[in-house]
Amino acid sequence: MSTSTGGRPRDASRDEAILDATLDLLAQVGYDDLTTAEVARRAGAGKATIYRRWPSKADLVVAAVGRMGGDEPTLDHLPDTGTLRGDLAALFRPQTPEEDARSLGVMRGLTSLLSQSSELAEAASAAIIGPFVDSQRLLMERAVTRGEVPADVDVATVARVTPSMTAFRLAVERRPIDVDELMHLVDVVVLPALRVAPPGP
Amino acid sequence: MSTSTGGRPRDASRDEAILDATLDLLAQVGYDDLTTAEVARRAGAGKATIYRRWPSKADLVVAAVGRMGGDEPTLDHLPDTGTLRGDLAALFRPQTPEEDARSLGVMRGLTSLLSQSSELAEAASAAIIGPFVDSQRLLMERAVTRGEVPADVDVATVARVTPSMTAFRLAVERRPIDVDELMHLVDVVVLPALRVAPPGP
Amino acid sequence: MSTSTGGRPRDASRDEAILDATLDLLAQVGYDDLTTAEVARRAGAGKATIYRRWPSKADLVVAAVGRMGGDEPTLDHLPDTGTLRGDLAALFRPQTPEEDARSLGVMRGLTSLLSQSSELAEAASAAIIGPFVDSQRLLMERAVTRGEVPADVDVATVARVTPSMTAFRLAVERRPIDVDELMHLVDVVVLPALRVAPPGP
Amino acid sequence: MSTSTGGRPRDASRDEAILDATLDLLAQVGYDDLTTAEVARRAGAGKATIYRRWPSKADLVVAAVGRMGGDEPTLDHLPDTGTLRGDLAALFRPQTPEEDARSLGVMRGLTSLLSQSSELAEAASAAIIGPFVDSQRLLMERAVTRGEVPADVDVATVARVTPSMTAFRLAVERRPIDVDELMHLVDVVVLPALRVAPPGP
DNA sequence: GCCTAACCGAGACGGTACGTCCGGTCTTTTT
DNA sequence: AAAAAGACCGGACGTACCGTCTCGGTTAGGC
Secondary structure (H helix, E strand, C coil), X not given: CCCCCCCCCCCHHHHHHHHHHHXXXXXXXXXXXXXXXXXXXXXXXXXXXXXXXXXCHHHHHHHHHHHHCCCCCCHHHCCCCCCHHHHHHHHHCCCCHHHHHHHHHHHHHHHHHHHCCHHHHHHHHHHHHHHHHHHHHHHHHHHHHCCCCCCCCCXXXXXXXXXXXXXXXXXXXXCCCCHHHHHHHHHHHHHHHCCCCCCCC | CCCCCCCCCCCHHHHHHHHHHHHHHHHHHCCCCCCHHHHHHHHCXXXXXXXXXXXXXXXXXXXXXXXXXXXXCCHHHCCCCCCHHHHHHHHHCCCCHHHHHHHHHHHHHHHHHHHCCHHHHHXXXXXXXXXXXXXXXXXXXXXXXXXXXXXXXXXXXXXXXXXXXXXXXXXXXXXXXXXXXHHHHHHHHHHHHCCCXXXXX | CCCXXXXXXXXXXXXXXXXXXXXXXXXXXXXXXXXXXXXXXXXXXXXXXXXXXXXXXXXXXXXHHHHHCCCCCCHHHCCCCCCHHHHHXXXXXXXXXXXXXXXXXXXXXXXXXXXXXXXXXXXXXXXXXXXXXXXXXXXXXXXXXXXXXXXXXXXXXXXCHHHHHHHHHHHHHCCCCCHHHHHHHHHHHHHHHCCCCXXXX | CCXXXXXXXXXXXXXXXXXXXXXXXXXXXXXXXXXXXXXXXXHCCCHHHHHHHCCCHHHHHHHXXXXXXXXXXXXXXXXXXXXXXXXXXXXXXXXXXXHHHHHHHXXXXXXXXXXXXXXXXXXXXXXXXXXXXXXXXXXXXXXXXXXXXXXXXXHHHHCCHHHHHHHHHHHHHCCCCCHHHHHHHHHHXXXXXXXXXXXXX
């Protein structure tokens, strides 16, 4: 009934080692200069082991990036400062430096991968941008509950504004975006769109 | 003034043929699968002729894409409907279908070019996104002059919202964006950020 | 006496199946295109079962070929026609056609095995050529006993002439050699070297 | 009328460099351990340049070996000592040591190549063994002219005896053969087959 | 009659060479 | 001197195969 019984089972630890090596290398040299041979070397794996699992370099990188996504964000793990602006500022504050550096590097390295196919691109962007959008949406919905934001605002759309512009800046214009710029965007675009009065000067 | 004295002058018609072939191929197969050899074949040119004019494949594609951009936009060539919302709606209306199809294909094909270097990426995005941003900024500044928008709004920042999200959708998520979605964005984000009351339902 | 105490004993029938599969495959595709995986598949065996018995592909093939050799030749099993020439002619007459076809295929397939190492090459050639040389030497020594050949001739050297040329033709030039050619060699080289008068025309 | 006019012509000097590197490497490491990448490195060539000329590693090596053949041997370039035995002894004396070492190394390295196809094997053996056979045949025919050898002997067949056994020893048994052994073969097999009395002890 | 150790088929694993492809340069002949 | 044509170097890709290792399961013997 089962597809196959015998044979040595796949070693799940190889997946991990290979995807980790892929992410590290991607962040360091970018997609084009990432070679499967070097991934194999760093993972202590053979090229065949990689190609047995993923049919191409592009699929490998997508899988590696997809694993980055982490858990679904929940309000319990998000900042709670009392005001939406404060919450967003806390969200934008960089995490541990090394974690942040890798995210940025991966994002930068990812760019040229996106040209390969719609599916891959969608998967990749969902894994990276998705949680960022979701976090903002949760914070904004809580602000609605709190009465800080009117209930008739299309929160889902507004929650996409800063993630999109961040991704665009990083992936397309390739200039990093800092917290001050993000907060400027919040004050000039996001809060007005949500009918929240920005703070006085 | 010129350094060269004799010899056969460059044939300017080759530029056109080469750049046209580059754009067509880019829209068809994307940046990675675009080969200089195929560009040369389609243009009836030699590879050396290409590399004499542009130092690399990336520069060639940037030049081809840059040529698409057209002229610096001015108010004279932009719609004037009396309201900012009407102006933007007219701006978003697609051009001739074939022109539009090529734009989309090129945009999609462009993605992986952006990974090559910051300079090229900036040049490319400027050539494509720049005129779109400038057009919106001009329309918004006219709305300020008209008194439709308060003078203290950061128009330059707001003018980047829809172009960024369009580019992000196209280049990263690879889903085309239609006029209705753009107008929804205008109503939900852009106009509120500009303190313009959106139209009633 | 034996070192091991318990455990399941080796299944001797696996040797046979594996070596048979090896010979068949060798004759069909040659040494280079023979893969241990395919041998295992045909023998219904696992690769580990093969490598538990022979340390390498080369050893496997040598063992398979060595098994072909059959028993040490003795005068009892060799033809006795009364003259050396008649004895050699009988020796050269092909065996059953299918047996002969496999011998030829194996011989052809063996060639590149010989490049692996001196030891293996020597073992392989001994297993194949050895009995052929020994048979001729026995026949020639009997001819000496019979007084047909002078006692001072270096029979051991002369016995190597046709086997060497046969092997050379087959393995190096890769043209099969037929009985007529062999007998021509006997008449022109072997018998004169043994001071035996060749037959009249 | 011609197949093609334009384009950069093949650089004949690359053939030479590649084939030389191939021969050197073949003599040093043998056919199996010869890699096209290393040939390219030593020749200062790209792999594509090699594969543009020869469709596979086997063809490359055959071409390299074929070039070794050198010129058709003539009596003018062969030793003349007055007796056939002396001529053969002079022929067997090694050439310049380095030339000889390479010949031997190539011969050894060639073995496993011969399994690839009949054509290649024939070409290779002809290039290497052919001149050796021809030289002996010429010397033997001169001995016939001189009256040293009867005219009714099949010289062409006898001329193949020592080359075949040399090649067999080298390629199959992989033991080098020295001049003393060759002369023993001459005394025991070749001269008797030619009805020439061997020298007294 | 059960325990144990070595066997068995299946196939994943690390490593390494093959032959293909492409970017950017160089070399011909022709214009 | 610029053009078309295409050969050139370098190096990554994805495939194949060797010899090893790891599964689950079977098959003798020793207790």
